[in-house]
Amino acid sequence: xxxxxxxxxxxxxxxxxxxxxxxxxxxxxxxxxxxxxxxxxxxxxxxxxxxxxxxxxxxxxxxxxxxxxxxxxxxxxxxxxxxxxxxxxxxxxxxxxxxxxxxxxxxxxxxxxxxxxxxxxxxxxxxxxxxxxxxxxxxxxxxxxxxxxxxxxxxxxxxxxxxxxxxxxxxxxxxxxxxxxxxxxxxxxxxxxxxxxxxxxxxxxxxxxxxxxxxxxxxxxxxxxxxxxxxxxxxxxxxxxxxxxxxxxxxxxxxxxxxxxxxxxxxxxxxxxxxxxxxxxxxxxxxxxxxxxxxxxxxxxxxx
Amino acid sequence: xxxxxxxxxxxxxxxxxxxxxxxxxxxxxxxxxxxxxxxxxxxxxxxxxxxxxxxxxxxxxxxxxxxxxxxxxxxxxxxxxxxxxxxxxxxxxxxxxxxxxxxxxxxxxxxxxxxxxxxxxxxxxxxxxxxxxxxxxxxxxxxxxxxxxxxxxxxxxxxxxxxxxxxxxxxxxxxxxxxxxxxxxxxxxxxxxxxxxxxxxxxxxxxxxxxxxxxxxxxxxxxxxxxxxxxxxxxxxxxxxxxxxxxxxxxxxxxxxxxxxxxxxxxxxxxxxxxxxxxxxxxxxxxxxxxxxx
Numbered sequence: 001x002x003x004x005x006x007x008x009x010x011x012x013x014x015x016x017x018x019x020x021x022x023x024x025x026x027x028x029x030x031x032x033x034x035x036x037x038x039x040x041x042x043x044x045x046x047x048x049x050x051x052x053x054x055x056x057x058x059x060x061x062x063x064x065x066x067x068x069x070x071x072x073x074x075x076x077x078x079x080x081x082x083x084x085x086x087x088x089x090x091x092x093x094x095x096x097x098x099x100x101x102x103x104x105x106x107x108x109x110x111x112x113x114x115x116x117x118x119x120x121x122x123x124x125x126x127x128x129x130x131x132x133x134x135x136x137x138x139x140x141x142x143x144x145x146x147x148x149x150x151x152x153x154x155x156x157x158x159x160x161x162x163x164x165x166x167x168x169x170x171x172x173x174x175x176x177x178x179x180x181x182x183x184x185x186x187x188x189x190x191x192x193x194x195x196x197x198x199x200x201x202x203x204x205x206x207x208x209x210x211x212x213x214x215x216x217x218x219x220x221x222x223x224x225x226x227x228x229x230x231x232x233x234x235x236x237x238x239x240x241x242x243x244x245x246x247x248x249x250x251x252x253x254x255x256x257x258x259x260x261x262x263x264x265x266x267x268x269x270x271x272x273x274x275x276x277x278x279x280x281x282x283x284x285x286x287x288x289x290x291x292x293x294x295x296x297x298x299x300x301x302x303x304x
Numbered sequence: 305x306x307x308x309x310x311x312x313x314x315x316x317x318x319x320x321x322x323x324x325x326x327x328x329x330x331x332x333x334x335x336x337x338x339x340x341x342x343x344x345x346x347x348x349x350x351x352x353x354x355x356x357x358x359x360x361x362x363x364x365x366x367x368x369x370x371x372x373x374x375x376x377x378x379x380x381x382x383x384x385x386x387x388x389x390x391x392x393x394x395x396x397x398x399x400x401x402x403x404x405x406x407x408x409x410x411x412x413x414x415x416x417x418x419x420x421x422x423x424x425x426x427x428x429x430x431x432x433x434x435x436x437x438x439x440x441x442x443x444x445x446x447x448x449x450x451x452x453x454x455x456x457x458x459x460x461x462x463x464x465x466x467x468x469x470x471x472x473x474x475x476x477x478x479x480x481x482x483x484x485x486x487x488x489x490x491x492x493x494x495x496x497x498x499x500x501x502x503x504x505x506x507x508x509x510x511x512x513x514x515x516x517x518x519x520x521x522x523x524x525x526x527x528x529x530x531x532x533x534x535x536x537x538x539x540x541x542x543x544x545x546x547x548x549x550x551x552x553x554x555x556x557x558x559x560x561x562x563x564x565x566x567x568x569x570x571x572x573x574x575x576x577x578x579x580x581x582x583x584x585x586x587x588x589x590x591x592x593x594x595x596x597x598x
Contacts (some may be wrong), residue, residue, distance in 0.1 A: 003496055012399045016410050019396045019473075023414055026428045026470065029439075033431060045442035090532035094326040099317025100310050107321050114332050116584040120531040120553050121576045124560040124569045125338035126331060136334040177331035182324070190307070197309040207311040236421035237458065238535035239553075243561065253420045258539060261427070270431050270438070277427045281420050295419075299475075300482050 030281070033274035034058065036064065041271040053271065060269075061276035065256040066248070071283070073168075074235055074252040080172040081234035082227045089181030089226065090219070093213050096182075098197070111179040119174060120239055122163025127243055130170045134160035164246045175234055182225045184301055188222050228291040230290040232284050253280045339577070342570035361571040370570070372545055374555045381465060381533060381551055386525040388469040390518070393476030398506060400477075401484040410482065418474035422467075422535030429467040430540045453541065457548025460541045464549050467536050468529060476521050483517035484510060527583050530576065552576050 033041050036051035062068065096108050119126060129135060138160045141147040147158040164170030192215065200210045238254050243250045257280050260273040288295055311317065343352035343361050365371050365558045396414060400407045419424065431438045444450055453460040487510060495505050534553045537543060543558060545552035550558075552572065560569030 005502065008502055009402075009404055010405055012402055013406070016396065016399050016406070019392070020410055020413060021418060023469070023474070026425065026432060027416070030428045033438075042437045044437065044445055046438060079316060081352040088324050088327065091320045095317050095320035097307060099314050099320075101314035101317050104317075107325065110309050110333075111324060111328065114328050116581050117332070117336060117532045117577055118527075118580070120534060121554065121556070121580060122332075122335045122339055123568055124573060125335035126344065127561075128338065129335050133330060136330055173327065174331040179324070179328070194307060194309040197307070201309070201311075207313065207316050210311075229482055236419075238421065238423050238538070239557065242538075254423050254535075257427055258422050261430070261539065268437055269436075273427060274431060277424050277431075280424045281428075284419040284421065285416060285548050288416055289412075292415065293353055296415065296478055296482075299478055 027281070027285075030274045031277050032181075033270055034061075034278050036271045038267070038269060038271060041152065041274070042268055051271075054275075057271045057275035058279065060079075060272045061260060061279060063254075063277055064272065065259045067253055067256065067276065067279055069249070070251055070253040070256045071279075072255065073171075073250055074283070076168055077171045077175075077241070077252060078231045078235040079236075080168060081175045082231040084172060084176040085181045085230045086223050086227050088176060089179070089185050090216065091183030092179075092182045093189055094215065097186055098207065098211075110183055114177065114179045117181075118178075123239060123243065126174055130164045130174060130244055132161050133164050133170075133173075134162045165244050166250045170244050170251070171241055171250065171252075175237065175240065181230070184222055184226055184298070185219065187301070188219055221294075221297070222292070222301075224294040227303060228287065228294045229298040232295070234286055235284050235287075253283075335489050336577070339570045339573045340569055343574045346567050354398070357567075361567045361573075365568060365571050365575075370547060370550070371555070374550045374552050377461070377548065377550060378530060378552045380461065381468070381549075382526050384530040385465045385468045385472070385529055386522065388465065389472035389525060390476055390521060392469070393473045394480050394518075397477050397480035397484055398510065400481060415474045417471045418478075420471065422471065422532055423539045425471055426464075426467050426536040426539035429463060429470070433463045453545075454484045455545055457545055460549050464533065464540055467540065468533060471532075472525055472528070476525070479517055479521055480514065483514040487513050523583050523586060527580055531578060533564055535539070 004239075019207035025047065029046075032048060032050050033046065034057050036057075037053045039103075040047060040051050092111060096104060096111075132138075138147070138158065141150075141158055151157050164173070194215065197210065200214055205213065219239070236254060241250075241252045242255045248256075257276060260269075260276040262268045262270060262273060342354070344356065344358060346357050346361070396410070400410045400414075408519070409513055433440050433451075433453060435441060435444055437456065440451045444452075453463045492505055492509060508564055530551075531553055533551050534557065537549050537551055537554045541549040543554050553576070556569050556572045556576065557563045559572065563569075
């Protein structure tokens, strides 16, 4: 800046340092608490010097909440959602940007509206759909009289049923069904020069060819940004996996954390709870640190 | 903006949109429609069909003091945590934007909390703010009975607000910093040469130029406070004590899945949907306006 403001500079450093401390303190406290033994972690005030039981607690948390398989489930779910979003969004954006077909604007708005209602507010009926993912189609057949017709003609009673509770598909699909990424791609495709499309067409490339060989490679940055954000977002989901994984085999690390809350009146094993918290916190933190550039860019580009 | 050059085989074009359309029909439109239907009928938890009851579900919900408490709690939660997260983020971003030594470090680290899952940070804060261990216990030792989120509703509300704001300071910080850095340096420097001080420049130049970002974040923070609060509440307070932190999303979950009152939960969902739709429309109108600025 053009002026000398030593007092203000000092003030700036001071405030920023306090902000920094508040931001990092919970991470440090969790890590230190995770290293204490049962007695030290419940000392008032807790000692801020690390104890020696770090690995013991990590091991205890790992086995109590069965974190190995749960982390694996989280990973599958987050990677599935990220990949699904990236692919489906690219396809849809390609369709609404590069084609002129009747009803295109209707499709655009149908997709746009999904940005408004998060899964949390339509959680009860979504759960019912996932319990039998065919129920919407069964209902359509029933209402239109088609199932009656089929039964009359062939004698077969139509009862479509496909339950997705306790399955990776059930975890992943409903989370992909929002349009967050579509508009990120749309914005990007709109900036791709028309000359490029013209050149590709003159060289005889069809739509599919253009999409795979030209458009997708040039949108690598978008993919990285969207992929990172969606991975984190899916990893951090809680309500949805909590509901649909009634059976522990498909539970995720984030939902299993609840197992570690010391119950009232029980032994206050905060050291083990904090060790578990640390394990669950770490993967997204690593992703944020490693992919910071994409993460920030994606956040600002998707405005979400 | 439209493309001049497009592909002519539009049947192929529609095929590209089909996967997305199938997904949103099955997992978005159908459930949303189902919620409307359920809210107007009495759904029996163990099957056996629905009875059409019109607006009765809404009437009984709106007549229920527990529901109004949950609305009040949500509004208090949304208001205070949004205010805190935005003011703190704005101060930190403005100071980081001064680009003194070390500002790069702040820029990197202040974003971390946003990456952490709400339940994980809730667990961390549950320990930090626990009345018998951790750090508030030290205060309780000096002043017995000062702090107990397990018994005192206000303390419980304060706990969930602290946890939520901690996460969203990082999120808001990114947007504020990006907005501040988009202001041409020369503008601020010219003002400085004209003799205006730092506060004056913030008030008359930077703040007006980032008002679009402020409005945008206001809406996002409020909408997120209605959804992202679920994990925090479930881990820290489970809606208690005495429903003090029974926020709207949490109440939908507990009425629907624990109380098996699908119709009541659906009616509550509809009310929350309307609330969020209004907020979102506001947000998009506003983004639209902002695009014209460029």
